[in-house]
Structure formats: C-alpha cells, structure tokens
Amino acid sequence: MERETRYEAQNVLIGSFTLESGETLHEVELAYEHVGPEDAPVILVCHALTGNQYTIGDSEPGWWKGLIGKDGYIDTSEFQVITFNVLGGCNGSTGPLSINPVTRERYKADFPFVSVRDMVHSQKKALEVLGIDHLHAVIGGSLGGMQVLEWGALYPDGMEHLIPLAVTPSLNTYGIAYNAISRFAITNDPDWKDGYYDPHHQPTSGLATARMIGMISYRTDEMFQKKFGRAATETSEENHKEAKYEVESYLHYQGNKLVSRFDANSYLYLLRAMDTHDISKGRGNLTSIIKNIKASILAIGFKGDLIYPPEDLEKLFAQAHSSPFYLINTKFGHDGFLVEFDKWGPLIKEQVTLTKNIEGVK
Structure with a gap:
C-alpha cells in the first residue's frame, strides 16, 4: 500500500535567535516546504544564492523538480524532504524585508550580517520546533553546499549522509572578485539609497547587472559558445541599449x-x-575538521566550475576521509548541479538508499 505523501509550505517561528556576531534577532521565522510521508526518513535540502524553499514546488515546478519528487532520484514517496528559505532571504524567512518587532518597520539595511553558520543553526532550531531531531541526509549545492559542510561540522551526530555539491571549504578569490563587482553594481545604483529603498522601487538596474555578472561565472565559455555563438538578434535598432546579439538578450532576460x-x-x-564563509574558521586545519564528521559523505564537483573549483572539493576529502568524490563531465560549469540529473542523480539515489552497483555512473 502506497503511503500518503503530504505537501505543505508555511512558516515556523523559532523565537529569539543570537547570531554568530553576537546580535540577537527577535520573533524569527523560517519559511519552508515539506513533502513526503510523515513516517519516512527526513532529507534536508539547502538552497543556493537565489534559490528558495520551493525545491519541488506545488502549482509551479520547484528548482530541483528533476531530482526530487515521486519516483525521482530522491523519491518523495520514500523520504520526507524539507527545505528552508535561508535566514536573510526574501521568500518568507526573516531578512531585510521583514518587520523589525522592535521598531515595527522593515529592517532594510539595519538587518545584521548573517553567516552560513547562522543559517545552519537557525535551521536546526526550526527542525526542533517541527519535532525533527535527526536527519537521514543533508544535501545542497553552492551556498547550499556550504551549509551542508557546516551541518557536518556543527552537528556531526545529526545525520547519516552529507552530500555537498559544487562547493569548496571557502569561496576562492575568483568568486569573491565576481561578488565584489555584483556588490558594486547594486550599491552604486542611485535607487539603492544605502539600502533604505522602497521595496516596491528597488535598485533594479544594479540587481539586474549583478545577476548578469553571476550568470557569466556560473556557465562555461564552451556552453555560451555552443548556445549562442555570434548569433544576432532581430532588432533593427542601432544604439548602445539594444541587445545586438543573442547572448546579450539572454543576459538581459536573466537580469x-x-x-x-x-x-x-x-x-x-x-x-x-558566501564571501566570509570558511569551514576552518576557529576550528583548526581542514584534515581534523573532516575527520570529525561522522556522516557518510558523497562529494560531487562539476567540470568547468569557476567559482567552486572541483579539485578543491576533491582535495578536501582525499586528504582526510575515504569518502568518494565524483567529477561530473558537463558543459554547464557551476550550474551543473541544477541540470543534467541523469548524469549524477543515480549517485544521489545510491547514497540515500544505500543500493549498490548502479551502472553507468562512475
């Protein structure tokens, strides 16, 4: 008899929460999506920079719909899957758009800086409120992968499996450089107003530019060349604002x-x-940190990833752990963890179900 699969998307209140910086937020809430049978093992999914809690989605497909779902590589008829919008996010969790319970006005730029460790600690507290005290697995890519590594370091007894994707122990200089340009674009938009802009009139030009910059770092040159080449648009306009080439049009659209x-x-x-995260901060050398992780680990990197070089992830576990590392051959670079699930989804399925001898994935 097939177990009933529930779907819920709502918020959980975790009360006051003290950040790594020492500042305390009050009346904190995290928005979440929760799918799967109530008696099934729980898998926590951690989202990336512009992701959200809608991993699977309801009325619209979620951002990992091809990986997770009924009969998916992570099967929601066999597992409960829960995803939180991160602390500091803008999809329902406490963040800059939220009302400060002290001032009764939006935090905006008065919101304190949060760390990846803060995100993980807040998720742990939210899980406890929801009555979940142990996780079968924690999985995520990019900023989500940073959270996965922190889960293993902060709560080594809290899960059976860790699956970090497209991530490194800390963001490399190249990644920080791209983020610096994105930050410059937003903070120099006249509408940014030092972060105190009207939410309905935000610095759209700066944010769109930041996204365009990010998209260039997420994909490989080979991917851009294959997808667009020098294909021109159909515009007849000859000015500096119109997109003359298809690649320009694509970046404008994404922004x-x-x-x-x-x-x-x-x-x-x-x-x-992302910039400030370093799993070794305050903990000593990486070898000892990884050795203290008790969960079974499956690490996956993606060829051509510019901001989280896969060789750094491989080195992290090779020097201290017998955990397997897989390099996925892809033209998508960093964005490989969001596409081509047939290439690496079987690895995930094998890890979480402990099945053996999956063919064609080595």
Whole structure:
C-alpha cells in the first residue's frame, strides 16, 4: 500500500535567535516546504544564492523538480524532504524585508550580517520546533553546499549522509572578485539609497547587472559558445541599449527575471555570507575538521566550475576521509548541479538508499 505523501509550505517561528556576531534577532521565522510521508526518513535540502524553499514546488515546478519528487532520484514517496528559505532571504524567512518587532518597520539595511553558520543553526532550531531531531541526509549545492559542510561540522551526530555539491571549504578569490563587482553594481545604483529603498522601487538596474555578472561565472565559455555563438538578434535598432546579439538578450532576460522575484538587500547579505564563509574558521586545519564528521559523505564537483573549483572539493576529502568524490563531465560549469540529473542523480539515489552497483555512473 502506497503511503500518503503530504505537501505543505508555511512558516515556523523559532523565537529569539543570537547570531554568530553576537546580535540577537527577535520573533524569527523560517519559511519552508515539506513533502513526503510523515513516517519516512527526513532529507534536508539547502538552497543556493537565489534559490528558495520551493525545491519541488506545488502549482509551479520547484528548482530541483528533476531530482526530487515521486519516483525521482530522491523519491518523495520514500523520504520526507524539507527545505528552508535561508535566514536573510526574501521568500518568507526573516531578512531585510521583514518587520523589525522592535521598531515595527522593515529592517532594510539595519538587518545584521548573517553567516552560513547562522543559517545552519537557525535551521536546526526550526527542525526542533517541527519535532525533527535527526536527519537521514543533508544535501545542497553552492551556498547550499556550504551549509551542508557546516551541518557536518556543527552537528556531526545529526545525520547519516552529507552530500555537498559544487562547493569548496571557502569561496576562492575568483568568486569573491565576481561578488565584489555584483556588490558594486547594486550599491552604486542611485535607487539603492544605502539600502533604505522602497521595496516596491528597488535598485533594479544594479540587481539586474549583478545577476548578469553571476550568470557569466556560473556557465562555461564552451556552453555560451555552443548556445549562442555570434548569433544576432532581430532588432533593427542601432544604439548602445539594444541587445545586438543573442547572448546579450539572454543576459538581459536573466537580469530582469531575477529583479521580479528577489530583493537587492537580501542578495547583498547572502553574497557577504558566501564571501566570509570558511569551514576552518576557529576550528583548526581542514584534515581534523573532516575527520570529525561522522556522516557518510558523497562529494560531487562539476567540470568547468569557476567559482567552486572541483579539485578543491576533491582535495578536501582525499586528504582526510575515504569518502568518494565524483567529477561530473558537463558543459554547464557551476550550474551543473541544477541540470543534467541523469548524469549524477543515480549517485544521489545510491547514497540515500544505500543500493549498490548502479551502472553507468562512475
């Protein structure tokens, strides 16, 4: 008899929460999506920079719909899957858009800086409120992968499996450089107003530019060349604003698309969390940190990833752990963890179900 699969998307209140910086937020809430049978093992999914809690989605497909779902590589008829919108986000969790319970006005730029460790600690507290005290697995890519590594370091007894994707122990200089340009674009938009802009009139030009910059770092030159080449648009206009080439049109589209769903301040806060994260901070050398992780680990990197070089992830576990590392051959670079699930989804399925001898994935 097939177990009933529930779907819920709502908020959980975790009360007052003290950040790594020492500052305390009050009346904190995290928005979440929760799918799967009530008696099934729980898998926590951690989202990336512009992701959200809608991993699977309901009325619209979620951002990992091809990986997770009924009969998916992570099967929601066999597992419960829960995803939180990160602290500092803009999809329902406490962040710059939220009302400060002390001032009764939006935090905006008065919101304190948050760290990746803050995100993980807040998720742990939210899980406890929801009555979940142990996880079968924690999985995520990019900023989500940073959270996965922190889960293993902060709560080594809290899960059976860790699956970090497209991530490194800390963001490399190249990644920080891209983030610096994105930050510059937003903070120099006249509408940014030092972060105290009207949420309905945010710095759209700066945020769109930041997204365009990000898209270049997420994909490989080979991918851009294959997809666009030097194909021209159909515009007959000859000016500096019109997109003359298809690649320009694509970047404009991606920038405008993000503006319609994301908050510029949240973007800045999450960029800072990525920049400052270092799993070794205050803990000593990487070898000892990884050896202290008790969960079974499956690490996956993606060929051509510019901001989280896969060789750094491989080295992290090779020097201290017998955990397997897989390099996925892809033209998508960093964005490989969001596509081509047939290439690496079987690895995930094998890890979480402990099945053996999956063919064609080595």
